[in-house]
Amino acid sequence: MATILEIEDLSVHFPINIGTVQAVQDVNLRLEQGEVMGLVGESGCGKSTLGFSIVRLLRPPGKIVKGRILYHGQDIVQMSQKEILSLRGRKIAMIFQDPLTSLNPLFRIDRQFIETLFTHERGLDKKTAFRRAEKMLESLGISPERLSEYPHQMSGGMRQRIMIGMGLILNSDLLIADEPTTALDVIVEAQFLDLLNDLRRQYNLTIILITHNLGNVAQLADRITVMYGGTIAEVGQANTIFEDPLHPYTQGLLSSIPNIKLDQPKLKTMPGSPPDLVDPPSGCVFHPRCPYDKEICRVQKPETFTEDGRLVSCWLYG
Amino acid sequence: MKNLARYIIARLLLTIPMVFILLSIVFVVLRIMPGDPVSSMLGGHAPESVIELKKEELGLNRPIALQYLDYLWQICRLDLGDSMVFKQRVTKAIAEKIPATIELTICGILITLFLGVFLGAYAADRRGMVQDYVIRLYGIVVYCIPVFWMGLMLQLIFGIWLDMLPIAGRTGPRVFASTFEKTGLYVLDSILVRDFSALGDVLIHLVLPAFTLGLVLSGIFVRLTRANMLDVLKADYITAAEARGIRHRKIVYKHALKNAFIPILTMMGLQIALLMAGAVLTETTFSWPGMGRLLLERIYLRDYPTIQGVIIMIALIVAMASLIVDIIYAIVDPRVRY
Known part of the structure; x- marks a missing residue:
């Protein structure tokens, strides 16, 4: 190894x-x-x-x-x-103690995903980024429709999974x-x-x-x-x-x-x-x-x- | 959205009792105040019979309670009445002056927000460094200065010593009044008729009064923004965003500032009343032909209906502005539900 x-x-x-x-x-x-x-x-x-x-x-x-x-x-x-x-x-991804406060409350989940993708992959188009976020949510056991929601609409466990998803979406x-x-x-x-x-x-x-x-x-x-x-x-x-x-x-x-x-x-x-x-x-x-x-x-x-x-x-x- | 509509309607209905309470207070205070429209019109040496005649004509001899009920009935018909001193409808006097005030206060509030929010956010980002101390000092100093004195000093510096900017009025003498017939907001009007030399003239006249108003109020916003930003920058989602590799500047001015903006909005709603009070003083200092000056002139003349009319208008503006702030609130913060 x-x-x-x-x-x-x-x-x-x-x-x-x-x-x-x-x-x-x-x-x-x-x-x-x-x-x-x-x-x-x-x-x-x-x-x-x-x-x-x-x-x-x-x-x-x-x-x-x-x-x-x-x-x-x-x-x-x-x-x-x-x-x-x-x-x-x-x-290197990092997740924190309190999932309830780890997501920006004023931005929708998709926006936070896409921002992360755009930060590291210049020239990515929005559609592809969105697809990837959808796929990620699915693999975390969250319905992709919830991408358009705000953090306060989700439970603590879901938010922690989303935090992980944002960390792993770029492999x-x-x-x-x-x-x-x-x-x-x-x-x-x-x-x-x-x-x-x-x-x-x-x-x-x-x-x-x-x-x-x-x-x-x-x-x-x-x-x-x-x-x-x-x-x-x-x-x-x-x-x-x-x-x-x-x-x-x-x-x-x-x-x-x-x-x-x-x-x-x-x-x-x-x-x-x-x-x-x-x-x-x-x-x-x-x-x-x-x-x-x-x-x-x-x-x-x-x-x-x-x-x-x-x-x-x-x-x-x- | 349906809830928001219901909320707006409820708020609008609430302004009605507010206006009536305010009106009753003003009505009583005006009549307790020494002097009345008749003596201010005829002077102190008019014969008793003439004064009586005039009072009879204006209805000032009737019992106050009756006068009050009459006035309320008038207001219920959305009629502000006639001036007691000039042959003029109160609505007309206000309509002439209100655009000037709106133009001034909008520019003032834009300057306040721009200066206050950005300086505050920058100071928070540079906490403990020289920039931070300078901005905090600015905030305190500016907050302590009375509006009129700030106006006088700016006039002295930029109008007299440096001779750069005009110190009175909304336009210079060479601009045609016909340019400004559409909305009365001179900036908008001159853009609408594409008269750009007039626009330049209007803007240059706006600079000093708008900055006077804007600077004074910006102090409190600098401090408020800085304090809120310091809190927000400690939040977990800021660290989390940093852990995702997002650039620092984006985190500060997008993620953090938007969150810090919520309490600033609340403050803005509360400051509108102060802004209107500041506008009265600024308009006086700069001979700005707006509602503030109208109010002051008519108070000297004890022109009851006009004073009451102007105060109703100001109350309505304040109520509207804070309603708009509440609506913006719901747009900025998805957690807010009405």
């Missing part, structure tokens, strides 16, 4: 008045074509920031300060504004889905994840599924990346991570999922709270909350070790 995306030593900082938020710190990640990568972690761990930096849509003052993002071998970090614009929507091969089901109810969510699974085969799509919902990830992802405090804790095959988590943070995360089959008198929790990324802990960012906290963890950042075919950043495996 070919590598589609390779992130090397990526650091993203947000300079604010009280200091610098180190939202993403020295992240390395490699994605193979056609796989679904689940990117999980708690709020503020940098998973969304990582997603946004891949299309260079960081909100100011956010900035990529270090590293490379190679998409098919081309470095996105070094691209000019024009080059990145031609990548967005045409090669993007990478989809970044930033918590795509958070705003949907459970049934629509299940349907939507099924759809993602179908689309992925149909389009040979590589998907980065950013979420804090471990259930979503279990259903769809081939591999999982666990992030903590702006760094990657662990990367590995989905089933192995669920069965046998290596990193203490992953262990804590998984054991805090309530299990209906076990008779637990109390919810298991992880002690402590997420790190302050303006002034992160020395050494391993997780050490203040880690049950296996060692001397070296406090002074030196953990290297990434390969253990059992998985990558884990923890001194336990050094």
Whole structure:
């Protein structure tokens, strides 16, 4: 399998008045074509920031300060504004948390589709563009007549499918889905994840599924990346991570999922709270909350070790 | 669409009680005010008998309640009556002056919208940069300046010091009045008869008054547009459009501005009344022969029927304008249902 995306030593900082938020710190990640990568972690761990930096849509003052993002071998970090614009929507699609607010309420659906097509394919005639939009809707299970409607006339699930449609109509091969089901109810969510699974085969799509919902990830992802405090804790095959988590943070995360089959008198929790990324802990960012906290963890950042075919950043495996 | 028609009819019907309430207030206030048409016509030294005779003739001796009922009945027949001071129908006096006011206010509002909306949107796009601060300063300064003072200063600068633009009237002396017989809107008339030297003359006379009115009101629109744009630019659909590779300028001036325009429209509906008030002052400053000046002149003369007539007209214009704004609202925003 070919590598589609390779992130090397990526650091993203947000300079604010009280200091610098180190939202993403020295992240390395490699994605193979056609796989679904689940990117999980708690709020503020940098998973969304990582997603946004891949299309260079960081909100100011956010900035990529270090590293490379190679998409098919081309470095996105070094691209000019024009080059990145031609990548967005045409090669890399992105969908967001809230489908209800992700479509411009004042423009009809067909207009938003056609605008996307015209942006990337100059000289396309309107009829062809319209046909393509119709076809896309059909393949998403929405009646093509609904193209002439406004976003407010559609349900949340439909709007999220339309968002995907706009991303895929130009045959993007990478989809970044930033918590795509958070705003949907459970049934629509299940349907939507099924759809993602179908689309992925149909389009040979590589998907980065950013979420804090471990259930979503279990259903769809081939591999999982666990992030903590702006760094990657662990990367590995989905089933192995669920069965046998290596990193203490992953262990804590998984054991805090309530299990209906076990008779637990109390919810298991992880002690402590997420790190302050303006002034992160020395050494391993997780050490203040880690049950296996060692001397070296406090002074030196953990290297990434390969253990059992998985990558884990923890001194336990050094 | 059927609902929209029903809404329009309902709104039109609502203007009727509004006009009556307004009218009653004006009617009473005018008669409480010291002075009356007779003394302003005959002066303070006319003999008592002549004054009485004149009052009798104009019906001012009758009880106020009766006068009021009479006037209401007259209005119900859509008759604004005769001037008490001149031998002239009130409708005729208004018809002569109303095109000048409409021309001035339309130009004023176009300038306001153009300046206000584009400066505001540009400032929002350049948030925190020098351009933003300059535009915000402009907004505040212009908003604080009274209309008449702005008019005087523009006259002083462009009319006197630079001697570039005329400071009074709607045309120069060399333009034939016959050019302007069709609609009374001089710009339109001179285009209709293809008299382009007249058109130039009319436009040059419009510049200062229209800008006076437009500049003063643009301040509030600059600030409003900027604030709304800042909100809209944070919206998810803007990020989503950016993620689809659409060019930044298109996103700002098409996607965002159209959304930010909705509250601006609301504001515009509310500002029409202020615009009319501004027009009265601007017309006075620039000797602009419109309804504002007519109103002021007739207030000095205590010409009751004309004052009442002009105020009814202004009220109707304001009501119409806000109705039009509501209709535009429904066109711009598909979510609005009447």
